């Protein structure tokens with residue numbers, strides 16, 4: 001058997017260098033190695049797939065058969081039962097448990113702060129091992145509970161109405177940091193099953209209604225996940241994909257892909273891959289119906305325009321009336337909220353024959369924002385024009401505004417930037433887009 005130091009050396013050798021140039025990405029992005037030994041030499045298994053755990057076990061000298069069996073058991077304990085201690089893994093022999101604990105840990109993101117809004121929304125400020133802060137939000141509703149998770153610390157993009165966009169991109173989150181958010185939410189909600197695996201199996205028979213997400217028969221609160229926190233998930237696709245695969249795995253968290261929604265600002269070259277490799281629900285941050293306004297609001301539009309984006313939506317695998325694409329549309333006073341805008345939105349959806357619904361998001365203000373939210377009457381009128389055309393266009397009720405947990409309000413650093421600094425950062429990000 002290898003001593004701890006030699007063993008660590010071997011593990012480093014199989015994990016390779018820091019990755020990352022993404023098609024369509026404006027810049028290579030820093031992504032920490034997925035398997036990074038901690039300062040005590042142990043490896044955090046959080047976010048690793050069954051196969052990766054098995055390979056690590058083989059690397060640390062378990063024979064093939066034992067590695068296969070043990071990795072399956074450990075995977076189940078970690079992701080289905082939510083345990084963080086090898087000692088409680090009762091189907092693993094008592095002598096094997098310290099062997100595991102000497103080499104591995106089962107981690108969670110560190111909680112820096114947990115807040116609860118007057119409407120029940122909960123927000124957590126989390127910290128990575130290298131002291132980067134990011135946020136996650138849980139939104140309980142009458143019949144469902146939605147966890148909004150982050151994919152990056154900050155964002156390279158600079159949508160002008162979004163608070164996260166005023167941060168620099170610090171780095172991509174690893175699969176462990178992404179899955180870790182879901183694990184932490186389950187911990188906080190006290191939702192780990194005590195029984196056998198059957199209760200967490202994905203409901204493959206779930207009917208094809210796209211409105212799935214009601215509380216499960218066993219009364220779990222966390223029923224849905226949305227990738228709508230900090231960052232652009234399609235700029236960190238490999239890690240997001242690996243994390244989501246674990247979340248969907250029947251021996252793990254077992255959430256159906258129909259309960260998971262990925263929101264993108266329109267990274268067209270990555271949309272097909274997302275459809276093929278995870279095929280979760282797609283939400284697209286459209287926010288405007290013509291080039292001039294969308295160029296201003298979502299600067300990525302200068303790279304991938306509305307037509308290209310809607311064509312990619314039409315080609316997204318598996319869309320149908322039962323699995324519609326969601327268009328997110330933030331309501332900004334006198335910017336994108338006229339009757340003519342609503343009619344143009346309907347006409348675009350029809351032109352591309354998109355099974356779609358529109359989520360109208362009242363703009364959530366943040367310090368330094370240059371936009372105002374449309375008046376409630378205007379939003380209602382906008383919504384009714386779209387409804388009258390036969391397309392669902394609900395108005396999203398803002399949640400957690402009092403703790404800055406609502407859409408677009410997330411921003412982990414406490415620094416306050418002046419107007420001039422905000423403008424300079426916007427220009428820098430714009431220049432990076434080319």
Ligand code: SAH
Nearest residue numbers: 162228231232263264265285328364407408
């Ligand atoms: N980067 C991804 C996902 C995170 S943002 C994306 O842009 O789609 C999640 C949603 O919140 C997006 O639709 C985004 O446009 C919207 N949003 C951002 N800032 C907002 C604000 N201040 N008020 C309301 N919605 C906002």
Ligand code: SF4
Nearest residue numbers: 155157159162165265
């Ligand atoms: Fe980034 Fe999304 Fe915010 Fe745009 S809206 S800056 S893509 S997090």
